[in-house]
Amino acid sequence: MIARWVRRKLEEKLRVSRWGLRKLDERLRIASVVREAVAKVFPDHWSFMLGEIALYAFVSLLLTGTFLAFFFDPSSGERIYAGDYAGLHNSRVSAAYASAVELSFDVRGGLLVRQTHHWAALIFVAAIVTHMLRNFFTGAFRRPRELNWIIGVTLLVLAIANGFAGYSLPDDLLSGTGLRIANSIALSMPIVGTWAAFLLFGGEFPGESIIPRLYILHVLLLPGLIAALIGAHMGILIRQKHTHFAGPGRNDHNVVGSKMWPTYAFRSFALLSALFAVTFALGGLVQINPVWLWGPFDPGTASAPAQPDWFMGWLEGALRLYPPIEFTVFGYLVPAPFVPGVLLPGLTFAIMYVWPWLDRLITKDRAAHHLLDRPRHSPARMAVGVWALSFYGLLLLAGSDDVLADLMGLPVLTVMKTMRIVVIVVPFLFAAAAYALARALRANPEQRLSGLRWKQIRKSDVVEEETRHGGS
């Protein structure tokens, strides 16, 4: 009796809510979109989740960053630090520095969140780079996905820029050193240098404006842009469908994998949880950027070793290795930091942007692809990728030449001079080796890298010739 009554009531409620949803959908037309998204198929290969690590790192950054914004005071104005840290107690320092130390000593949970935020930032950029390498070596950037490749490169640039801005906010000695280098790089640009530096810093270095400006960039403009571009990136991804690796039953017109709901959603949620677990574990257990030790920025003091975060480290390495040469072009003096500080990153990102079209020149393949290449498929692409990986990796290493020297017990100057040669020569050797290996692997498709024989590497060109002849 009662049971029937309850059921009737429930059915009534359901009818009402269905009616409500239908009316809503008549206006928003959302059901078809949701249906499509829920039915979207995700490939199962693990490497498709690399970008998702970056996505969730960004989520973690937004959450922890919001907490930090409640306590951080982005101002160069001086005030007294009155917190617990004995080394700074009752000292006059900039409000930015004082509030960063307060977050580390006096705000409950502040240090955990500060450190988690910083670890998540390092992992964010690392995940973007790894995701990009996967797309590069498998040719995922090819037609019709050039646009998403370009958005991806832009996301990398924005992530690096935002990392640098955030790292510079606490106004400590290390970040001040970084800003001074940024200032001298801006100044080194011919013609527009002084103007650019003044525009950025609002006057002479260091000035009062840079911290508030970096803050607006760091918490509003850059994250806003990143969020918008992530939206576009994923919108395009859904529209174009995923790529996938070749295999039985897989072709250019389908995607084999798991449906968005429920299979993939749960897998993705597991990754989100893992990301929070890893970033918070690092934030709680491993110290990062102890600004209280670096001290407030003071143009008169220095600490060694002084490095930027890893994603700027390759630029630091280039600046350290580049000899102090100045030259004139069309009567304009080009100071030494211009080549490593402006030209190198400019060229680097320019080439990354146009890579989908450069790749067409190399592979002579202009067709649309939805099936991924195996990395071995294009030895030339492999060689370029390995060259770039080792070149920028070695620059990153050169950025820590003093730490290396300390570890190896060698004079810094010796390490630096050696690295100058290593950075030029070794990437070409690696690229040549990668080319030969990729070619041998391509000739032996069932072979793995670990099982490759010397004979197969040497004979790979012969085998390729034979297969080509056999095919024709």
Added chain:
Amino acid sequence: MRRPTPAVCLALAAFALTAVAGLAAANPAHDPVERGRQLYGASCAGCHGQSGEGFMTSPSLRGVGAASADFQLSTGRMPLSAPDARPHPREPAFDHQDIAALTAFVASLGGGPQVPAVGPGDPRKGRTLYLASCASCHSASGVGAALPGGGAAPSLLNTKPTQVAEAVRLGPGAMPAFDTKTLTEAEVNSIIAYIGTVRDEFRHGGAAIGGAGPVPEGLVAWVIGLGVLILVILFLGRRAS
């Protein structure tokens, strides 16, 4: 078993004391300078000469004073392994008492600065002074760093207060000596107090991974951070297919 009465305890203690005193009186080496002379003859004279006059690369010890001897011995720099070796800090070769004896002997060779006394200092002032005068070589976190011209400034985290006070005045190796005009005694005390603060807070926030800043941090982010997450997606990918 019955516990010994207090009277028995006292008697035993008195016996032990007289025995030790008797032994000490019988042993001429109880006089620190005399004991120092013996140790010096065995471990130092080969390089620095019988009466500390110096020889070849080994400097004369006359007038270097107790401060220098205490610093060299307590940081384990002396005795050097070879006359042309580079002195560096390690486990001291002698115990506390023998270092005092050797120091007394070197001081007896003639004059020189005493072992400095370290008083309380203000870590706040010490921070400013440390960052301005010492961090460029020893690093802000005190872990030491390579020097541009080769060699390295050692870590200060295990250095004792007296050794810091001695080093500031002596300027060992490539380090400049700071006189009392550049850094007053109170300022040195403050620097020492600050090094104590750095040591206390060294692990604030977790494992200090070398205290060397972004280089080890980047390594941890890639290897542990991204590394673990890649293992996670490998696992998720394997479960799926």
